Amino acid sequence: MKRNQRGEExxxxxxSPGSREPRKKKQLRQQDxxxxxxxxxxxxxxxxxxxxxxxxxxxxxxxxxxxxxxxGWNHAFHMPELWRCFEFELNQPASSYLKATHPDxxxxxxxxxSNHLQYVSFKVDSxxxxxxxxxxxxxxxxxxxxxxxxxxxxxRPSFMELPKSHFISALTVVFVNSKSLSSLKIDDTPxxxxxxxxxxxxxxxxxxxxxxxxxxHVSPAGILCVADQCHGLRELALxxxxxxxxxxxxxxxxxxxxxxxxxxxxxxxxxxxxxxxxKKSSWDAMMRHSPKFNLVMYFFLYEDEFxxxxxxxxxxxxxxxxxxxxxxxxxxxxxxxxxxVELVVCANGLRPLDEELIRIAERCQHLTAIGLGECEVSCxxxxxxxxxxxxxxxxLSIMEEVLVPDNKYGLDxxxxxxxxxxxxxxxxxxxxxW
Amino acid sequence: VGENGSPTEGVCMGGNAVHWFRKGLRLHDNPALRDAxxxxxxxxxxxxxxxxxxxxxxVGVSRWRFLLQCLEDLDASLRKINSRLFVIxxxxxxxxxxxxxxxxVTRLSYEYDSEPFGKERDAxxxxxxxxxxxxxxxxxxxxxxxxxxxxxxxxxxSPLTYKRFQSLISRMDAVEMPAETITADVMGxxxxxxxxxxxxxxxxxxxxxxxxxxxxxxxxxxxxxxxEALTRLERHLERKAWVANFERPRMNANSLLASPTGLSPYxxxxxLSCRLFYFKLTDLYRKVKKNCVPPLSLYGQLLWREFFYTxxxxxxxxxxxxxxxxxxxxxxxxxxxxxxxxAEGRTGxxxxxxxxxxxxxxxxxxxxxxxxVACFLTRGDLxxxxxxxxxxxxxxxxxxxxxxxxxxxxxxxxxxxxxxxFHCYCxxxxxxxxxxxxxxxxxxxxxxxxxxxKYIYDPWNAPESVQKVAKCIIGVxxxxxxxxxxxxxxINIERMKQIYQQLSCYRGLVQxxxxxxxxxxxAQSSWHGDLRYPGTxxxxxxxxxxxxxxxxxxxxxxxF
Numbered sequence: 002m003k004r005n006q007r008g009e010e011x012x013x014x015x016x017s018p019g020s021r022e023p024r025k026k027k028q029l030r031q032q033d034x035x036x037x038x039x040x041x042x043x044x045x046x047x048x049x050x051x052x053x054x055x056x057x058x059x060x061x062x063x064x065x066x067x068x069x070x071x072x073g074w075n076h077a078f079h080m081p082e083l084w085r086c087f088e089f090e091l092n093q094p095a096s097s098y099l100k101a102t103h104p105d106x107x108x109x110x111x112x113x114x115s116n117h118l119q120y121v122s123f124k125v126d127s128x129x130x131x132x133x134x135x136x137x138x139x140x141x142x143x144x145x146x147x148x149x150x151x152x153x154x155x156x157r158p159s160f161m162e163l164p165k166s167h168f169i170s171a172l173t174v175v176f177v178n179s180k181s182l183s184s185l186k187i188d189d190t191p192x193x194x195x196x197x198x199x200x201x202x203x204x205x206x207x208x209x210x211x212x213x214x215x216x217x218h219v220s221p222a223g224i225l226c227v228a229d230q231c232h233g234l235r236e237l238a239l240x241x242x243x244x245x246x247x248x249x250x251x252x253x254x255x256x257x258x259x260x261x262x263x264x265x266x267x268x269x270x271x272x273x274x275x276x277x278x279x280k281k282s283s284w285d286a287m288m289r290h291s292p293k294f295n296l297v298m299y300f301f302l303y304e305d306e307f308x309x310x311x312x313x314x315x316x317x318x319x320x321x322x323x324x325x326x327x328x329x330x331x332x333x334x335x336x337x338x339x340x341x342v343e344l345v346v347c348a349n350g351l352r353p354l355d356e357e358l359i360r361i362a363e364r365c366q367h368l369t370a371i372g373l374g375e376c377e378v379s380c381x382x383x384x385x386x387x388x389x390x391x392x393x394x395x396x397l398s399i400m401e402e403v404l405v406p407d408n409k410y411g412l413d414x415x416x417x418x419x420x421x422x423x424x425x426x427x428x429x430x431x432x433x434x435w
Numbered sequence: 436v437g438e439n440g441s442p443t444e445g446v447c448m449g450g451n452a453v454h455w456f457r458k459g460l461r462l463h464d465n466p467a468l469r470d471a472x473x474x475x476x477x478x479x480x481x482x483x484x485x486x487x488x489x490x491x492x493x494v495g496v497s498r499w500r501f502l503l504q505c506l507e508d509l510d511a512s513l514r515k516i517n518s519r520l521f522v523i524x525x526x527x528x529x530x531x532x533x534x535x536x537x538x539x540v541t542r543l544s545y546e547y548d549s550e551p552f553g554k555e556r557d558a559x560x561x562x563x564x565x566x567x568x569x570x571x572x573x574x575x576x577x578x579x580x581x582x583x584x585x586x587x588x589x590x591x592x593s594p595l596t597y598k599r600f601q602s603l604i605s606r607m608d609a610v611e612m613p614a615e616t617i618t619a620d621v622m623g624x625x626x627x628x629x630x631x632x633x634x635x636x637x638x639x640x641x642x643x644x645x646x647x648x649x650x651x652x653x654x655x656x657x658x659x660x661x662x663e664a665l666t667r668l669e670r671h672l673e674r675k676a677w678v679a680n681f682e683r684p685r686m687n688a689n690s691l692l693a694s695p696t697g698l699s700p701y702x703x704x705x706x707l708s709c710r711l712f713y714f715k716l717t718d719l720y721r722k723v724k725k726n727c728v729p730p731l732s733l734y735g736q737l738l739w740r741e742f743f744y745t746x747x748x749x750x751x752x753x754x755x756x757x758x759x760x761x762x763x764x765x766x767x768x769x770x771x772x773x774x775x776x777x778a779e780g781r782t783g784x785x786x787x788x789x790x791x792x793x794x795x796x797x798x799x800x801x802x803x804x805x806x807x808v809a810c811f812l813t814r815g816d817l818x819x820x821x822x823x824x825x826x827x828x829x830x831x832x833x834x835x836x837x838x839x840x841x842x843x844x845x846x847x848x849x850x851x852x853x854x855x856x857f858h859c860y861c862x863x864x865x866x867x868x869x870x871x872x873x874x875x876x877x878x879x880x881x882x883x884x885x886x887x888x889k890y891i892y893d894p895w896n897a898p899e900s901v902q903k904v905a906k907c908i909i910g911v912x913x914x915x916x917x918x919x920x921x922x923x924x925x926i927n928i929e930r931m932k933q934i935y936q937q938l939s940c941y942r943g944l945v946q947x948x949x950x951x952x953x954x955x956x957x958a959q960s961s962w963h964g965d966l967r968y969p970g971t972x973x974x975x976x977x978x979x980x981x982x983x984x985x986x987x988x989x990x991x992x993x994x995f
Contacts, residue, residue, distance in 0.1 A: 096769045098756065098820060127768045127818075155766035155930060156818050189926070215925075269921055272896060301921040321857075323924055325864045347858045350868050374858025375865060398855050402686075402803075413730055428598050430855050433739045433843050434802045 045071045052077035084114040088122045091134045097126035097156070107138060116144040122151035122186070125159050132159040136171035147179040148207075151186035158189035158215070165191045165218065176200045184210040188238070192216050194223030205230040212238040214266045221245045232256045238264035241276060249283040253290035260287070264297040269306055278309045288316050296340075299323060304330075311337050318367075319343040325350060328357055335360035342367050343396075348375040353405065355382030362389035370396035376403050380410035387422045394423060401429040449476045450541030452625075453534065455527075456482045456520075457553075458577055458836075459546035460505040461661040462512050464613035464708035467574040469621065471544035478625050479538060480513060481521045482506055483530055484640070495830040496647050497798035501659035505704050506639040508660025516619045518627035521637040527560055535567040544572040546705070549582050549744050550837050551751040579610045579709055579737060582745045593746045595761060595852055600742045601731050613710045656693045656797040657700050657833055664701035668712060671696035672719050688870035691793075691801050700799065700833035702740065709737050743842035746852075754841035756822060756850065763850045765934055767813070767820035774819055776917055777812050778827045780880075783909075783916035786866030786892055787811050789879040796879070798833035803869070806847055810860045813848035814931055816923040821848035849931060856931045859924050867892045882907050 056064050056077060068078030077083075087110060092101040110118075123138070125131040135152065152160060160168060168191050176182070176196070182204040192213060200208070208231040213219065216239075224243045228234065228251035235258060244265055252260050267276065287294065297319040300307075304327050311333035318340050325348040334341070335357055344361070346354075354376055361368065368390060378386075383404060387394065397419070406412055412429075420427045452475035454468045462468070472478055510520040523530050534540060543564050548557060557573075564571045575581055585603055586593055594600040615621060630636070642649050674696055701707040713734060720729040731738065752759040756767075776782050780791035790804045800808075805828075811817065812824045821844040828835045828844070842852075849856040866876070873891035877884045883891060885905030890897035895909045895916055902908050909915055 092766075097766060098769065099764065099766050124766070126766060127770075153933065154926075155933070156768040158926065188929070214929075266925065268925055299925070301925045303921075323859070323928060324861060324921060345857050348861060348864055350864075372855065372857050375860065375868075398857070400858065412732065431597050432802075432806060433597075433743070433846055434735060 045073045047073070049073075049077055049080065053080055053082055056080075056083055079113060081114070081117040084110070084117040086120040087114075087118060088124060089135065089138060090124045091131040092126040093128045093130055096128040096131075099126075099155075101131075111138065111141050115142055116146075118142065118145050119147060120149040121145075121147055122149070122153055124153045124155050126155055127157035127159050129159055129162045132163050133167075135160075136163065136168055139171040140174050142175055143178055145175070145178060146181055147175055148181060149184040150175055150179075150182065151184075152188075152190055153186065154189050160190040163191065165193070169193065169196045172196060173199045176203055180204060181207045183207050186210075186212040187216065188212055188214040190216055191218050193218040194220055194226070197223045197227055201227055201230045206233065209233050210236040212236070212264075214238050214240055214264070215268070216240075219243060221248065224248060225251060228252050228257075233258055235260060236262040236264075238262075239266070241265050241267040244279060246280050246283040249279065249287050253286040257290070259291040260294045261291070262295045262297065263287075264299070266299045267302060267310075269302045272303050272306075274302075274306055276306065276309050278312075281313045281315075284314075284316055295319060295342075297321075300326065302326075313337060314339065316340045321345045321347075323347050328352055328354060331357040332360065335364050338365060340367060341365040343370040344368065345372040346374060346376060349377070350375075351377055353377045353379050353382065355379050358382060358386045359389070362386045367393075369393050370398075372396070372398040373403055374400060377405055378403055379405050379407050380412070380415045381407050384410060384415060384418045384422075387419045391422060392424050397423065397427060399429050401431050404429060448474055451475065451477045451539050452479070452542040452544065453538065453540050454478065454480045455543060455545040456480060456509065457545065457548060458703070458705035460509055460705050461664070461708060462509070462617040463661070463665070464576055464711050465546070465617060466576050466614035467544040467546050467572055468617055469614045470572055470574065471542055472617070472621060472623070472625050475542060475625050477538075478518060478622070478627055479521050480509070480518065480627075481523055481534070482509075483527050484522055484524045485526060495795075495798075496642065496652065497655075497657075497831065498833060499645060499647065500642055500652070500655055501657060501700060501704065501798065501833055503639060503642060503645075504655070504659030504663075505661070505706055508662050508706070510639055512661060513627075516617065516622050518622070519629050519633055519637070520639065521633075522639050523637065527556060528563065531560055531563055532567065535564070535569055540567070540569050542570045542572060544574075546577055547573050547575045549578060549748040551748065551753070552837070554748075574614075576614070576708060576710065577705055578741055578744055579713055580604070580607055580741065582741075582748050585745050586749070593749060594742070595746065597739070597742055597852075600745065601738065604738065604741075605731065610710055610713055613708055613714065653796070657697070657799055659700075659704065659706065661706045664698070664706035667696055667698055667701065668707060668715065671698060672715055675716075676719055676723060686801075686803060686869060688872065688875060691804060691870065691875050693797055693799055697799065699736070702737075703834040703836050703839075709740070713737055740839055743839045746842055747838035754822070754825060754837060756820065761851050762845055763934060763938070765820075765848075765850060766930070768818045770817070770819055773817050773917065774812075774823050776914075777808070777817060777819070777824075781914050781917075782811070782862075783895070783914040784811070784862040784892075784920075785873075785876045785880055785883055785894065785913075787862050789866075789876045792879040794828075794831050798831060800832070805843070807860045807862065807865055809844060809847035811862050813844075814856060814927055815859045816862065816918050816920060816927070818923075818927055818930065821845060821850055824848075856935070857928070859928070861924075862920055863892045880913075882913055 052074065056067065059067065064078060064083070068075045088102075089107065090099065090102045092099050121142075123135040125135050154160060172187070172190075172192065173196055176199045180203050182200070185200070185208065190213075193216075197219065208227075211227065211231075211234060213224075219239075221243050224239060225245065225248050228237075228248050232254075234252070237252075237260070251257070252263075287296075294316075296315075296317045298317050299321045300310075301323040304325050307326065307330045311330060314337045317338050319342060320334065320338065322345065326346060328349065331346070331349070331354060334344070341361070344365075354373075355378060358378060359382060362385075371394065378399070383399070387397065401412070404412060404415060406415075410418065416428055452471040454471050459465060459467070468480070506520060506522060513519050523534075531543075535543075543560075545557070548554065561571050585600075585607065588603050588606060589599070594603055642652075698707055698712065702709055702712070716733055717729055720733055721727070746761070747753040750759065750761065753761075756762050756764060777787070778791065780788035780795070782788055782791075787808055790800055790808050793804075794800045794808075809821070809824055812819050813821050825840050825844040828840050829837075832840070845851040846854050867873075870876075871888060873886070873888045876891050883894060883905070885907060886894050886897065887901070890901060893916075894902070894905075894907070894913065897905075897909070899908075907913055
């Protein structure tokens with residue numbers, strides 16, 4: 002956004018309601034021309050609402066510079082509306098390339114604005130010090146009524162390296178004091194069942210979004226408590242080991258709102274791990290209660306761990322295979338995932354996925370996006386697949402090295418055929434080869 | 436001063452020419468040298484060796500050896516036409532004024548260097564030459580095209596997708612024919628004054644003289660020099676003709692090993708002219724396919740190289756993340772210990788370690804091997820900055836020059852060029868699928884020779900009995916795996932998504948954009964907040980960021 006004096010004037014004039022504004026704008030311009038000496042004081046007397054509008058567009062650093070200009074602008078800088086959202090970036094130079102939020106700024110915010118904060122996130126790097134600093138700040142947010150809290154690890158999950166009690170006590174400060182938490186993102190943290198109880202005790206009416214993938218200290222009972230009490234919960238992300246029939250039924254109970262998103266991470270800790278199964282009837286109950294919900298599943302398993310999965314129909318909509326997945330499993334996906342919208346296959350191997358892809362095109366009538374990584378697909382089968390899906394494929398991403406030319410199609414012909422069927426110009430993804 | 440053969444150059448009547456070799460270490464297709472000779476009385480070909488270069492750790496012994504072999508080869512070829520190579524130690528800005536005086540130089544020629552540092556250096560030398568009244572002749576022959584023309588055709592910006600680049604190429608004028616090889620005839624009446632002590636003063640140094648230990652060195656797998664390059668070119672074309680198939684060759688276990696027809700290091704140093712390669716490929720294709728028009732994919736290797744040169748030429752920060760307008764700012768981890776393990780082939784993943792060992796020993800690895808180790812270091816497993824990987828490749832990889840190396844690393848780490856990030860190379864599975872037997876591993880990591888194919892890619896899973904029989908206990912004789920890949924890749928894909936989510940948000944592109952030219956949507960983008968992302972040139976590019984499951988990201992993004 003171009004920031005110049007005229008720009009600011011126009012912004013201010015355009016956005017504030019009322020007919021006084023155009024006249025005021027004209028007045029300002031005239032006075033600007035006529036009386037150069039007084040021009041600086043005119044800037045200083047811009048109405049606060051106007052300044053607020055303008056300041057909202059400025060990045061923090063520029064706003065801070067602006068606040069040094071005069072008392073009026075300094076006052077605007079500290080208006081509560083400008084301090085509703087904040088992202089604390091906590092990095093150590095020894096462990097990160099990115100800059101951290103200045104400690105003095107953090108002090109200022111806690112001192113003057115902690116009761117204005119409503120949407121807060123913490124981004125920490127891989128060092129324990131950063132995670133500790135985050136907890137430190139959290140513990141001081143006693144006067145906050147947060148709506149949103151996000152604890153985000155940008156590299157290795159450093160919250161997991163903190164002493165559990167230290168983390169929990171900092172987090173519960175927010176749970177207890179906010180009483181109106183709507184969105185909570187606490188993936189890769191040592192949150193546990195008791196702290197979830199505290200969350201629920203204070204925020205059950207308002208909680209709508211809870212993302213807690215890879216929280217190893219939580220048990221199925223702990224998350225069940227959340228589902229039972231937080232009837233407004235619309236989005237939930239967790240690991241497969243926390244998923245149970247009871248949980249799905251709780252989320253489908255009459256009192257519960259329609260669920261919109263359920264994300265499940267299926268992660269293997271050790272090769273040969275066994276996973277429990279979820280009854281089809283539980284999924285059916287979910288479907289009856291929330292017919293439009295998105296079921297997002299991420300699989301990070303070894304090839305031989307897929308035994309319990311895709312044996313029966315499952316209402317999954319977004320499927321991501323982060324490791325190698327066998328032809329056989331992909332065949333089962335084609336058979337049992339009629340609601341599939343998006344499919345990403347990281348790797349499969351050197352046996353062509355021709356049949357499996359065709360079946361998916363046939364049976365997954367809602368498929369609009371597919372991504373194929375280290376696999377093999379013959380060009381003919383790929384063209385057939387695209388032909389069958391047609392224009393509903395808004396995203397088709399395949400590595401060029403995946404496609405195997407055959408008698409019918411080489412790579413150049415394939416690109417034309419696929420583009421034709423998709424109704425737009427399409428190319429496979431490429432990797433540099435020099 | 437005429438450039439690129441402009442008609443304002445008159446025929447030089449006499450005078451002393453100096454040709455400055457930097458890359459372009461060859462006598463074939465060397466238009467700068469060819470034009471410098473025209474009408475000159477004397478010719479001296481110089482190579483300037485920066486004395487501090489040898490000590491800098493960013494160039495390993497393989498690269499030095501290759502270079503010295505190139506220089507020896509040049510010297511030998513020049514001897515055949517009654518000339519010699521003059522190797523001079525020092526900095527060009529110190530050396531040239533002295534030479535201009537001593538040799539009464541009237542003309543200086545060199546091959547155009549498109550890299551930002553090269554352009555700066557050459558501008559300084561040009562200034563010195565002008566001050567000394569020396570005519571400067573520069574010719575383009577390290578790239579197929581005049582890169583500035585490609586950029587002009589693209590509205591003043593370097594193209595950031597390969598597909599766009601290809602479409603621009605298809606609209607460019609034909610590649611210029613290679614210049615005639617410098618022979619005794621071409622030299623004509625031009626001579627080279629050679630003193631008796633030439634070898635002492637200007638001889639090609641040896642590795643020992645540069646301070647390297649040579650006792651432990653094995654024979655070079657990739658011998659440097661123009662002669663070798665041209666031999667390989669013939670072999671390369673013969674093989675293609677024999678196979679009569681110009682498609683991308685299928686990857687198999689053998690592809691991993693150094694090939695006697697491999698050409699990339701020779702292209703980098705300029706022992707082989709890219710234009711010669713281009714025309715020979717074209718001729719062969721026409722012959723085999725009966726005069727069909729060759730597809731662009733035939734020149735894949737050359738065009739990728741060209742693409743990265745074009746992307747880098749106007750961007751002095753091309754090899755950095757910070758301050759680089761085309762590079763996504765990622766919160767990479769700083770971890771020198773982990774980096775060292777990767778660089779030295781001690782990760783505990785045999786596939787990765789074997790590749791890094793081959794790289795260190797021989798100076799070349801297959802491009803899929805590069806993808807594997809680059810992915811492992813950056814977005815796949817270690818979450819370490821691509822800049823670190825780039826530095827290691829710079830030290831060890833024979834064909835890694837500045838533009839291509841930095842560009843490839845940004846590409847492979849999904850830091851630029853709109854590369855999809857969803858798929859990740861598994862450090863166990865990928866190798867296993869490429870070479871199921873594991874011979875590659877056994878060759879470069881002899882300590883693991885005793886492992887059966889079943890366990891050679893993940894020896895930590897082998898029962899103790901198997902390890903005992905193999906005489907290699909994991910954790911004692913060979914390291915344990917330094918990360919849990921499933922865990923690391925799960926975490927990292929989340930990190931990537933977080934970053935790209937924010938980019939989408941700020942661009943207002945939460946909805947996935949189809950391939951229609953993104954002009955409107957992207958044009959609305961602006962530098963917003965403290966976040967930066969591939970800059971305004973996105974306006975003209977095809978390809979949005981596809982974030983898998985953007986619906987979910989959308990609501991989470993809205994919440995944050």
